[in-house]
Amino acid sequence: MDQVQLPKNVTRIQEDEEFSFSCHPGVDCFTDCCRQLELALTPYDVLRLKQETGLHSNTFLERYVIQEQEADEAFPRFYLTMVDDGRASCVFVSDQGCTVYQGRPGACRAYPIGRAAIRQDDNSMQQFFVLVKETHCHGFLEKEAQTPIKYSQDQGLIRYNELNDRVASLLQHEKIRGGMQLTDRQKQFFVLALYNLDSFREQLEANELPNQEQYLSHKESYTDDEQLLLFAVEWLQRVLFQQ
Ligand code: SF4
Numbered sequence: 001m002d003q004v005q006l007p008k009n010v011t012r013i014q015e016d017e018e019f020s021f022s023c024h025p026g027v028d029c030f031t032d033c034c035r036q037l038e039l040a041l042t043p044y045d046v047l048r049l050k051q052e053t054g055l056h057s058n059t060f061l062e063r064y065v066i067q068e069q070e071a072d073e074a075f076p077r078f079y080l081t082m083v084d085d086g087r088a089s090c091v092f093v094s095d096q097g098c099t100v101y102q103g104r105p106g107a108c109r110a111y112p113i114g115r116a117a118i119r120q121d122d123n124s125m126q127q128f129f130v131l132v133k134e135t136h137c138h139g140f141l142e143k144e145a146q147t148p149i150k151y152s153q154d155q156g157l158i159r160y161n162e163l164n165d166r167v168a169s170l171l172q173h174e175k176i177r178g179g180m181q182l183t184d185r186q187k188q189f190f191v192l193a194l195y196n197l198d199s200f201r202e203q204l205e206a207n208e209l210p211n212q213e214q215y216l217s218h219k220e221s222y223t224d225d226e227q228l229l230l231f232a233v234e235w236l237q238r239v240l241f242q243q
């Protein structure tokens with residue numbers, strides 16, 4: 001991380017290092033950052049957003065998510081749809097603010113803090129923080145003292161980080177880092193289990209998937225979406241890397 005060249009407006013910051021920042025409806029740039037952005041979604045983001053909108057995960061994906069596959073990457077990426085209103089606004093922004101505030105994505109909670117989590121040889125995750133200062137953001141003029149850890153806690157980010165780190169065990173798996181390419185079937189499993197959680201549960205209930213014995217013997221544990229997402233990560237470890 002120390003060797004990584006950061007853009008000029010991005011600086012490394014320690015987890016307990018103070019900076020001044022506050023974002024609230026009184027700032028004159030309110031909701032500016034909800035436009036002209038590329039908002040990548042993690043599986044936990046989609047879980048929280050589909051709960052917040054009350055939609056089946058499949059409907060949520062069809063209505064609000066764009067899936068992209070880069071030729072040189074093993075896994076597809078997922079982005080929140082933007083509206084074609086000349087400002088490329090987020091589909092969930094209104095003049096009053098975010099309409100899915102309680103379920104807003106981790107990136108929206110984290111800004112202006114960025115976090116990188118790197119898997120270590122002993123399987124622990126080491127985290128690094130950066131501060132992103134964009135000129136249009138006037139939250140830095142507010143005199144409220146923050147630190148990356150305090151801000152993450154206040155924004156409800158800790159659970160997002162925990163679940164995202166579990167997913168990172170797949171994304172940063174040693175076989176993936178070694179150049180492993182997934183079959184189309186494996187990519188379908190990845191999308192189903194991590195991003196389309198309600199359909200994943202339905203297919204497990206119908207006993208349609210391989211390696212699902214653990215689900216059938218503990219199915220009462222997996223009525224909770226977060227527990228099912230944790231099961232999905234373990235299940236993908238088996239169907240992607242142990243076959
Ligand atoms: S989800 Fe909410 S906070 Fe995030 S960009 Fe959209 S409107 Fe803004």
Ligand code: SF4
Nearest residue numbers: 023029031033137139
């Ligand atoms: S630009 Fe900065 S201060 Fe303004 S709404 Fe976005 S995060 Fe808040």
